[in-house]
Amino acid sequence: KIQEVLDQLKASEKIGYQYEGAEASFELLMRDALGEREQHFEFIGFRVIVEKRQEDEAPIAEATVKIRVNGVQEITAAEGHGPVNALDKAIRKALTKFYPELEEVRLFDYKVRILDEKKGTTAKIRVLVESGDRDSKWGTVGVSEDIIEASWQALIDSILYKLSAIPKGKSTMA
Numbered sequence: 266k267i268q269e270v271l272d273q274l275k276a277s278e279k280i281g282y283q284y285e286g287a288e289a290s291f292e293l294l295m296r297d298a299l300g301e302r303e304q305h306f307e308f309i310g311f312r313v314i315v316e317k318r319q320e321d322e323a324p325i326a327e328a329t330v331k332i333r334v335n336g337v338q339e340i341t342a343a344e345g346h347g348p349v350n351a352l353d354k355a356i357r358k359a360l361t362k363f364y365p366e367l368e369e370v371r372l373f374d375y376k377v378r379i380l381d382e383k384k385g386t387t388a389k390i391r392v393l394v395e396s397g398d399r400d401s402k403w404g405t406v407g408v409s410e411d412i413i414e415a416s417w418q419a420l421i422d423s424i425l426y427k428l429s430a431i432p433k434g435k436s437t438m439a
Contacts, residue, residue, distance in 0.1 A: 270298040280408060281380045281389050287406035289396075289426035290419070296429070305428045306360060307333040308421070313348040313413055328355040334363040349375065349416045356420060369398040370427050372420075377412065394419040398427065 273294055274284075284291040296302040309331035317324040328351035329342045341359035345351030353372055361367045374395035381388045392407045392415040403426055407418025 266299055270295050273298045277408075281391055282406055282408050283391065284406065286393055286395075287404040287419075287422075289403035290405045290422045293422055293425055293429070302425075303429060305334070305364070305425065309333060309338070311352060311355070311417065313352060315348055326351040328352040330355040330359050332356075332359050334360070337363075339363075348413055349420075352413070352417060353420055356424065360424065364428060364431075366431055367424060367427060370396055370423070371398070372396050372423070373402065375416075377415075380408075390415045392416045392419045394423055396423040396427075403427075 274291075277294060278284075282290075284294075293302060311331070312329045314327045315324050316327070324347075325344060326346070326348045327342060327344050328348065329340065330352070331338065331340050333339070339359045339362065341355050343351055343354035343358050345354050357367055357370070372394060374393075376393040378391045378393070379388045380391055387410060389408060389410050390412045392412065394405050394407075394416075395402055396405065397403060403423065405419045405422035405426065407415035407420075407422070409415040409418065
């Protein structure tokens, strides 16, 4: 089992993941490699739209998220200050109905790093997110050529980490 964890760690680091400051993503990676990762919801899809109507107005970002929890499909939309904030609001809005514990989770810090600066807008991106609740803080990471996808990965890991801390059968799920 340890070799499986090491193999997954090496594979993810090879494509740009780094777990310093992203201990929650590392813990989820280990649980996945050990076959202990719980499936709290099924991801169906997301869409993000950023619209700017006039030069002197701020852009409007909207995200729509589709998930399934215990066979129940949920489609939720939210607006935010930028596409990542809209995605964060939409996924929480969709899941809080099933997992009210997520209501207390906040995103504290969001960092973006370009991994290959010579590739410009086609470069791979690493996103590091720091989230927390009233008791603790944790870091998660996402990597992709698409900043929205990398952000999504980090946001989802943050939520999954919080959900993994809830003892089985102890969720206040509605």
